[in-house]
Amino acid sequence: MIKNTLPLIVFFLFSSLLVCSCTTAEAPPNYKTEKTDTKKIEIPTPETVLRSLHDDALVGSPAYSQLRYLCKDIGARLSGSENAQKAVEYMQRVLDSMNLDSVYLQPVMVPHWERGEKEFCQIIGSQDKNIDQKVLDITALGGSVGTNGKVKAEVISVNTLSDLEKISEKEAKKYKDKIIFITQPMDAKLISTFSAYGGCSSVRVVGANYAAKVGAKGFLMRSLTLQNDNHPHTGVMIYEEGTKQIPAAALSTNSANYLEKALKKADKENASVEIEWQLNCETLPDVLSYNVVGELRGREKPEEIITVGGHLDSWDLGEGAHDDGTGCIQSVEVVRLIKNLETRPKRTIRCVLFMNEENGARGAKKYAEIAKENNENHLAALESDSGGFTPRGFRVQDSTRLKIIQKWTPLFKPYNLHKVEYGFGGVDIRPLGETGTLLIGLEPDSQRYFDHHHAKTDVFEAVHEREFLLGAAAMASLTYLMAEYGVE
Amino acid sequence: MIKNTLPLIVFFLFSSLLVCSCTTAEAPPNYKTEKTDTKKIEIPTPETVLRSLHDDALVGSPAYSQLRYLCKDIGARLSGSENAQKAVEYMQRVLDSMNLDSVYLQPVMVPHWERGEKEFCQIIGSQDKNIDQKVLDITALGGSVGTNGKVKAEVISVNTLSDLEKISEKEAKKYKDKIIFITQPMDAKLISTFSAYGGCSSVRVVGANYAAKVGAKGFLMRSLTLQNDNHPHTGVMIYEEGTKQIPAAALSTNSANYLEKALKKADKENASVEIEWQLNCETLPDVLSYNVVGELRGREKPEEIITVGGHLDSWDLGEGAHDDGTGCIQSVEVVRLIKNLETRPKRTIRCVLFMNEENGARGAKKYAEIAKENNENHLAALESDSGGFTPRGFRVQDSTRLKIIQKWTPLFKPYNLHKVEYGFGGVDIRPLGETGTLLIGLEPDSQRYFDHHHAKTDVFEAVHEREFLLGAAAMASLTYLMAEYGVE
Numbered sequence: 002m003i004k005n006t007l008p009l010i011v012f013f014l015f016s017s018l019l020v021c022s023c024t025t026a027e028a029p030p031n032y033k034t035e036k037t038d039t040k041k042i043e044i045p046t047p048e049t050v051l052r053s054l055h056d057d058a059l060v061g062s063p064a065y066s067q068l069r070y071l072c073k074d075i076g077a078r079l080s081g082s083e084n085a086q087k088a089v090e091y092m093q094r095v096l097d098s099m100n101l102d103s104v105y106l107q108p109v110m111v112p113h114w115e116r117g118e119k120e121f122c123q124i125i126g127s128q129d130k131n132i133d134q135k136v137l138d139i140t141a142l143g144g145s146v147g148t149n150g151k152v153k154a155e156v157i158s159v160n161t162l163s164d165l166e167k168i169s170e171k172e173a174k175k176y177k178d179k180i181i182f183i184t185q186p187m188d189a190k191l192i193s194t195f196s197a198y199g200g201c202s203s204v205r206v207v208g209a210n211y212a213a214k215v216g217a218k219g220f221l222m223r224s225l226t227l228q229n230d231n232h233p234h235t236g237v238m239i240y241e242e243g244t245k246q247i248p249a250a251a252l253s254t255n256s257a258n259y260l261e262k263a264l265k266k267a268d269k270e271n272a273s274v275e276i277e278w279q280l281n282c283e284t285l286p287d288v289l290s291y292n293v294v295g296e297l298r299g300r301e302k303p304e305e306i307i308t309v310g311g312h313l314d315s316w317d318l319g320e321g322a323h324d325d326g327t328g329c330i331q332s333v334e335v336v337r338l339i340k341n342l343e344t345r346p347k348r349t350i351r352c353v354l355f356m357n358e359e360n361g362a363r364g365a366k367k368y369a370e371i372a373k374e375n376n377e378n379h380l381a382a383l384e385s386d387s388g389g390f391t392p393r394g395f396r397v398q399d400s401t402r403l404k405i406i407q408k409w410t411p412l413f414k415p416y417n418l419h420k421v422e423y424g425f426g427g428v429d430i431r432p433l434g435e436t437g438t439l440l441i442g443l444e445p446d447s448q449r450y451f452d453h454h455h456a457k458t459d460v461f462e463a464v465h466e467r468e469f470l471l472g473a474a475a476m477a478s479l480t481y482l483m484a485e486y487g488v489e
Numbered sequence: 490m491i492k493n494t495l496p497l498i499v500f501f502l503f504s505s506l507l508v509c510s511c512t513t514a515e516a517p518p519n520y521k522t523e524k525t526d527t528k529k530i531e532i533p534t535p536e537t538v539l540r541s542l543h544d545d546a547l548v549g550s551p552a553y554s555q556l557r558y559l560c561k562d563i564g565a566r567l568s569g570s571e572n573a574q575k576a577v578e579y580m581q582r583v584l585d586s587m588n589l590d591s592v593y594l595q596p597v598m599v600p601h602w603e604r605g606e607k608e609f610c611q612i613i614g615s616q617d618k619n620i621d622q623k624v625l626d627i628t629a630l631g632g633s634v635g636t637n638g639k640v641k642a643e644v645i646s647v648n649t650l651s652d653l654e655k656i657s658e659k660e661a662k663k664y665k666d667k668i669i670f671i672t673q674p675m676d677a678k679l680i681s682t683f684s685a686y687g688g689c690s691s692v693r694v695v696g697a698n699y700a701a702k703v704g705a706k707g708f709l710m711r712s713l714t715l716q717n718d719n720h721p722h723t724g725v726m727i728y729e730e731g732t733k734q735i736p737a738a739a740l741s742t743n744s745a746n747y748l749e750k751a752l753k754k755a756d757k758e759n760a761s762v763e764i765e766w767q768l769n770c771e772t773l774p775d776v777l778s779y780n781v782v783g784e785l786r787g788r789e790k791p792e793e794i795i796t797v798g799g800h801l802d803s804w805d806l807g808e809g810a811h812d813d814g815t816g817c818i819q820s821v822e823v824v825r826l827i828k829n830l831e832t833r834p835k836r837t838i839r840c841v842l843f844m845n846e847e848n849g850a851r852g853a854k855k856y857a858e859i860a861k862e863n864n865e866n867h868l869a870a871l872e873s874d875s876g877g878f879t880p881r882g883f884r885v886q887d888s889t890r891l892k893i894i895q896k897w898t899p900l901f902k903p904y905n906l907h908k909v910e911y912g913f914g915g916v917d918i919r920p921l922g923e924t925g926t927l928l929i930g931l932e933p934d935s936q937r938y939f940d941h942h943h944a945k946t947d948v949f950e951a952v953h954e955r956e957f958l959l960g961a962a963a964m965a966s967l968t969y970l971m972a973e974y975g976v977e
Binding site: 055056059060189190192194227391393415416417419420446448449452465467468471 | 543544547548677678680682715879881903904905907908934936937940953955956959
């Protein structure tokens, strides 16, 4: 696009003014410059505050450099790892340097799973000479047991988890001692990639259990991404008590496509496909780790708390950039931005960097447990764990209080935060919900998230500075409004 | 984010159902299954049609491959170049293969500017031994004259175009025979990067004229991007009649920062900064080129036309991916998607790939001219020329008819098209507006556009397939609604 004449430039200036006037033409919420009794503080209008939060975020923020450090200097931060401990110490240093009212660690025991040496998987076309030997891109699923050395087995495919579930005892023989490969892809037709993921994530979490129940000795799945590439995506799997623990892994989408074709070809020829694979992972004893907490106390109602957070742990394949370095640093940025305002808000804002979201949510449970023990009053909690992409709005996990948040939509509109709808808050804040805390999730654009999620492509370079900072400013805006005006 | 337990998965499925029910809970526009008198055709509800357009776009579309060909196999397509001709021929082949009602070329004479050999620019710290010799990243502005070999001159900086405009005759001496460097950056605080661009683009378009008026013999500017990098961004500049034509170029933001610092340092020490530069560009005689047109005739009102388009030419530094390969292929995709529906809409849809948007808009003028000559009835025109990023909505350039388009917002909501506001339609469709055609621009997310705009980073790899296809589906949705239901 060009502006190749002056009139056009003038038009553009004019049209941007029009955009501004549109938003003020909307009936604004009924706020006035307020004088508090106790201190006679002049509170600026929320419009002014939101503008200033955005200005501050978009020019000169340290957040992107902090994210760079977390991703490039520390890197992947799987629970129980040395890097997770380094991340705890780094974030504590960052919060300590911000001159908050209090910064502390919450000890919590976390699982410790290790991948070990890189996995190996190769098709060995033993029964059909036409099927090439071919190395497949594979990653163990988090929590899986290893294969105990290099082993061979025949692969047999099943279309969906639901098909696997339906296999009768009579049919089960066919699957005995095989590796079951569920070919189910994410549904590209769904506009939200999270909905597409939600339709498949149970394949990863529980698939190996269903496979074990029909006698399989291994489990394979297609990586949960809409890209066709060579990067396998890991993620948690959970063994049910009493079910045999069989090795479980994901293939890159390209490798999954290749294996699927090989199986179809073999099937036509009444042949079979054998693979040789090796997973070296194991679960070690739990490790002491921490949630990192920084607090900005409220000026009038310090006992009423708004939690804002993300999770500090990540999978081990990338750098935990979008999942969830961005959410952590955005939460720190929320506190920095609000602290920079002339007047601190009425209620307390607590930035929490949760440990162990990926494979246990132990930090989440610990935080809620301590809050309950201390009889804390948690008004609301806002989590960012859907990537550092351009923010589109918020998901509010309570249809009644959703209306309170929706009253603020005219304030959000200049920042293109149009979507304030019912939806899931976040894994780390979920346990707080049990005592009535309002749970809210930042909703960024979802199109690129699963290109990176749990894969080695989740790196700092995949985060766009402005998109990420706009997310932080959106979170700061909502956090400020809740901290100043409440959510009742 | 993980779903690490089944209840969570169930919740997600449930919440995605909730999203669906939310949108149907909205009062839908008053459409019914309609039976036309003439042919007794059953018209599906617009909800059904929009869903089917999106499904078709998101699975199995040829559009991304077409874009790859346009960008990687052809590449940059500056007006008058061999590549522009190749692009015309390729797009004609693509449209020809689609079995439309008519495909044709509209001849139009276009400007022919050539960059020549790569530019050169180096600081030569002649008067201040502390200033290093340093090569700067530079690009000639499109339309500029060359320097006529390697020449040296002192550089003097001015903060803004407006400061340059205000220089009095008395002060002008200081600038005589210097190169004037306007340091003005885009304003990062503006949420829309197009607004930030709009505030600076006149520096590029007319800056050299103001510089010439105070006696300068060259003009430099900071590239119009919010990134700090080494890629200079070109774009059109226009010489006013009667003003001396001096060479004009843009520095990469990193080089601009370097030069600015060098100038400040020199200023403190009462020294000056000299550069040596060479631009090898020239304007050649006009060349015959073409708009490429493909038409799907309306079933009941073929004389009422909806134009949907983008521009086929691009600057010469990248591959013209976001500017505007995406807009062209999206427009072709609109016709493919709508043609795939069971029933073609009432009115005619015409896909137009305009030539020469970047430096003359000759194709735009020619198309409107022919439309007028033929007394065509152009109801509306929709342009995509703001990048192939996730669509956010539409800019409608008429405040009255905006309300008609806004009635469709419940239909757009499931596709996250929330923003239907007054705004600029597009450079290529603008001349149609003179005869009352409703002008509309696709509004994608703007955050990454100026990272690529007019620079060598505007390549195929910078376009995300789903974001791009969602843009095409959004355009197809609005085009269908206008073609079926009109805009009166």
